[in-house]
Amino acid sequence: xxxxxxxxxxxxxxxxxxxxxxxxxxxxxxxxxxxxxxxxxxxxxxxxxxxxxxxxxxxxxxxxxxxxxxxxxxxxxxxxxxxxxxxxxxxxxxxxxxxxxxxxxxxxxxxxxxxxxxxxxxxxxxxxxxxxxxxxxxxxxxxxxxxxxxxxxxxxxxxxxxxxxxxxxxxxxxxxxxxxxxxxxxxxxxxxxxxxxxxxxxxxxxxxxxxxxxxxxxxxxxxxxxxxxxxxxxxxxxxxx
Numbered sequence: 001x002x003x004x005x006x007x008x009x010x011x012x013x014x015x016x017x018x019x020x021x022x023x024x025x026x027x028x029x030x031x032x033x034x035x036x037x038x039x040x041x042x043x044x045x046x047x048x049x050x051x052x053x054x055x056x057x058x059x060x061x062x063x064x065x066x067x068x069x070x071x072x073x074x075x076x077x078x079x080x081x082x083x084x085x086x087x088x089x090x091x092x093x094x095x096x097x098x099x100x101x102x103x104x105x106x107x108x109x110x111x112x113x114x115x116x117x118x119x120x121x122x123x124x125x126x127x128x129x130x131x132x133x134x135x136x137x138x139x140x141x142x143x144x145x146x147x148x149x150x151x152x153x154x155x156x157x158x159x160x161x162x163x164x165x166x167x168x169x170x171x172x173x174x175x176x177x178x179x180x181x182x183x184x185x186x187x188x189x190x191x192x193x194x195x196x197x198x199x200x201x202x203x204x205x206x207x208x209x210x211x212x213x214x215x216x217x218x219x220x221x222x223x224x225x226x227x228x229x230x231x232x233x234x235x236x237x238x239x240x241x
Contacts, residue, residue, distance in 0.1 A: 007053070009048075065138075081156030085097055190213035
């Protein structure tokens with residue numbers, strides 16, 4: 001067990017689950033669908049971190065790997081991004097994209113849990129244990145699903161946060177939400193960058209960027225949802241709320 005491949009992803013997982021609880025609480029108060037999807041997305045983020053920590057501590061486990069690949073590598077960004085779609089887009093368009101995402105997610109579930117795995121690239125122990133990766137472990141036809149989900153999720157989550165931040169900055173109102181959305185966008189970029197480093201087989205970066213990504217998204221959400229000052233006018237401009 002090492003700090004980098006066990007404790008860092010475990011910390012990411014704990015932060016993500018705490019964040020998910022807070023979002024679900026807000027959802028039950030407001031009944032806004034985008035909050036429900038963000039909460040589910042952070043649960044997926046937490047499952048991914050837990051799976052990484054489990055592998056770092058105990059080594060190969062086929063079920064843990066499948067959970068990591070489905071929730072951490074495929075679904076998390078897309079479901080967080082879909083929450084932003086419901087916040088910013090027209091409901092009819094968001095509903096169509098939601099149907100596509102659900103069908104795609106079920107297909108991903110089927111593919112991941114029916115794939116033949118080769119554990120040899122990851123079946124190491126002790127200090128030599130590397131970061132979780134799907135390369136040479138899960139078939140290429142399954143790995144081809146990942147970019148479609150991640151590109152969609154990254155563009156919608158980061159794009160939505162940047163759009164909201166720009167609107168509030170331009171209007172010079174609710175500037176705490178500008179800051180919050182910038183933090184959310186930055187936090188969403190970091191895991192995507194970590195995935196790029198992982199694909200180029202550069203070790204030691206993915207888990208760190210996932211950790212700081214979770215912190216920034218959490219901090220951004222808290223900042224964006226902080227109480228408005230009395231002298232700030234209410235607005236219908238969409239943002240994290």
